[in-house]
Amino acid sequence: MVWTVGVGLAASLAGCCSMVKSCVHSVLILHQPQSQTVLTNAAATFSVYALVGPPFTTSGLSYQWQFNSTLLDGNNNWANVAGETSSSITIKNVKISNVGFYRVLVSGSDTVASDPASLKRWKPISAALAMEADL
DSSP: OOEEOOHHHHHHHHHHHHHSSOOOOEEEEEEOOOOEEEETTOOEEEEOEEEEETTTBSTTOEEEEEEESOOGGGOOOOEEOTTOOSSEEEEOSOOGGGOEEEEEEEESSSEEEOOOEEEEEEOOSOHHHHHHHHO
16 A cells, blocks of 8 residues: 655554554655756755655655656656665756656655656756746
8 A cells, every 4th residue: 555645644644553453564655856947067955755654654665766767658667776776866966868857756654656757957048047047
């Protein structure tokens, strides 16, 4: 079972499960990665906050970030991002090759994929036009 809930609801679920003799252990994603647009060569950070329970805890969770350059036309070609196994990922010096969608697989008693978050790159047309826009 997959839950995406608010923090208050997670506390309520913990209370409810303590009253039930058996409760399914599940990964709950409380905070999904958020889409963002950054300037060329800037950094972008995506993060997720998840719990497994009951009892609800971050202990025992593992993470694997994935990248997909496009989700158009049913493209479901997610590729693991090598070495990115924490609750957040930072893409430094964003280039065109980094533009696309990011998600994270969170594993505990089961494995849950986060919602995809887009990374877009914004490149000013020219310094002269950017200065004119500020006038």
